[in-house]
Amino acid sequence: AATAEALLSHAAAIQTEAFSLSQFDADLTDTGFINVTLMKSNKTVAIPKGQSILSSLEQQGIKPNHGCRMGICNKCACNKAQGATRNLLNGAANQEPTQLLKICVNSAQSDLVIDL
Ligand code: FES
Helix, strand or coil: CCHHHHHHHHHHHHHHHHHHHHHHHHCCCCEEEEEEEEECEEEEEEEEEEEEHHHHHHHCCCCCCCCCCCCCCCCEEEEEEEEEEEEEECEEEEECCEEEEEEEEEEEEECECCCC
């Protein structure tokens, strides 16, 4: 019985560890940089996580189309081919490929490929 107990507690420890690792993998922190590949411009730039993609690109000297900067006018929307983003207004994460992305109100959470 002692052995079984030891095994069980060992298994529990492994599970706890796996859980915290997967938490880490989800990586919802807002630090670090993300590579954004701009397909039309044929460029890849590194932008900080957790900031609007639009303003981050502007800081790199890129001037995407935009209007309101508030997620209303849709002028900044471009196609995202792949990558995870997070809506800065409501915190919603999006990892689906081929989505229309409003770059003024979304931040990059993983490397992105967008049609810009
Ligand atoms: S600039 Fe208006 S929705 Fe993004």
